[in-house]
Amino acid sequence: MKRELAEAARDLAAYIRTLDEDLAGPPRPGAAGPKPAPLAVPAPAAAPVPPRPVQDIPDMDALAGQVKACRKCGLGYARLNAVFGVGSRKARVVFVGEGPGFQEDHRGEPFVGRSGQLLDKILETVLGLKRSDVYIANIVKCHPMKDPENPEAHGNDRPPTPEEMSACRPYLEEQLRFIKPACIVTLGSVPTKVLLNTDKGISVMRGHWYDYPAELFGPGGRIKVLPTYHPAALLRNPNLKRDTWEDMKMLKAFLETGKISGQD
Numbered sequence: 001m002k003r004e005l006a007e008a009a010r011d012l013a014a015y016i017r018t019l020d021e022d023l024a025g026p027p028r029p030g031a032a033g034p035k036p037a038p039l040a041v042p043a044p045a046a047a048p049v050p051p052r053p054v055q056d057i058p059d060m061d062a063l064a065g066q067v068k069a070c071r072k073c074g075l076g077y078a079r080l081n082a083v084f085g086v087g088s089r090k091a092r093v094v095f096v097g098e099g100p101g102f103q104e105d106h107r108g109e110p111f112v113g114r115s116g117q118l119l120d121k122i123l124e125t126v127l128g129l130k131r132s133d134v135y136i137a138n139i140v141k142c143h144p145m146k147d148p149e150n151p152e153a154h155g156n157d158r159p160p161t162p163e164e165m166s167a168c169r170p171y172l173e174e175q176l177r178f179i180k181p182a183c184i185v186t187l188g189s190v191p192t193k194v195l196l197n198t199d200k201g202i203s204v205m206r207g208h209w210y211d212y213p214a215e216l217f218g219p220g221g222r223i224k225v226l227p228t229y230h231p232a233a234l235l236r237n238p239n240l241k242r243d244t245w246e247d248m249k250m251l252k253a254f255l256e257t258g259k260i261s262g263q264d
C-alpha cells in the first residue's frame with residue numbers, strides 16, 4: 001500500500017513537472033487582453049438558411065459539410081472556419097470544450113492553442129493517448145468573438161451565448177450518435193452546465209461520474225459524463241492540475257475496466 005502511494009505520488013509529481021516544463025513559456029502577447037467589449041453578435045447578412053433536420057444526415061462527413069455551411073446563428077457569419085471536431089470517429093471518449101478561440105478559428109481544428117497543447121500533454125502523460133485516439137469537439141463550432149468584424153484580433157474571445165449554444169447543440173448530439181462513445185469528458189463549467197443541465201459550478205461537479213441526460217443511441221444507450229477543469233483554467237491556476245490528474249485517473253480506470261469504481 002505504502003509502495004502504491006509512493007508510486008502514485010511520484011507519477012503525480014512527474015505529470016505536474018512535465019506540464020510545467022512544456023507550458024511554462026511567457027504569456028502570449030496580448031494575453032492579458034484588451035478590456036472586454038460589449039457583446040456583439042452580428043446581424044445575419046442574409047436570411048439564415050435552416051439546416052436539414054439532423055436525423056436526415058447519413059454520416060459524419062455529411063454532418064461536417066452541414067456544419068461548414070451553417071448559418072443558424074450570427075457566429076456562422078463571422079467565423080473564419082467552422083471547427084467541427086477532430087480525432088477517432090470510433091473513440092471511446094469524447095472531450096467537449098466550450099467553443100473555438102482565435103487559433104482554432106484560423107486552423108479549423110479544436111484545441112490547437114495553448115489550452116490544446118496542455119490537453120495533449122494530459123492525454124499523453126496520464127492516459128497514454130494521442131489526440132487521434134480520442135475525439136475532441138466543442139459545444140459551439142464557430143469562434144464567439146467580442147468584435148465579430150475583427151477575426152484577426154487577439155483577446156477577442158468571449159463565451160458563447162445560450163442562444164448560440166442551443167442552435168449548435170444538435171450537431172454535437174449528432175456527432176455523439178455517430179461515435180457512440182462510452183463516455184464524455186466535459187472541459188470546464190460551460191459544457192458541464194449545458195450537457196448535464198445543471199447550474200452547479202465545475203469545482204463541485206468535477207471528480208464524479210454522471211449519466212448523460214438523454215439516451216442518444218437507443219434504449220440503454222447511456223453515455224457516462226465526467227466533468228473536469230478546462231485546460232485554460234489550469235494555465236491560470238496551476239493548483240488545479242492535481243484535481244485534474246485525479247479526474248484523468250478516474251477516466252483511465254473506466255476506459256481500462258469499463259466500470260466505475262464503487263459501481264457494478
Ligand code: URA
Binds near residue numbers: 104
Ligand atoms: N477552448 C475551448 O473550449 N475549445 C477550443 O477548441 C479551444 C479552447
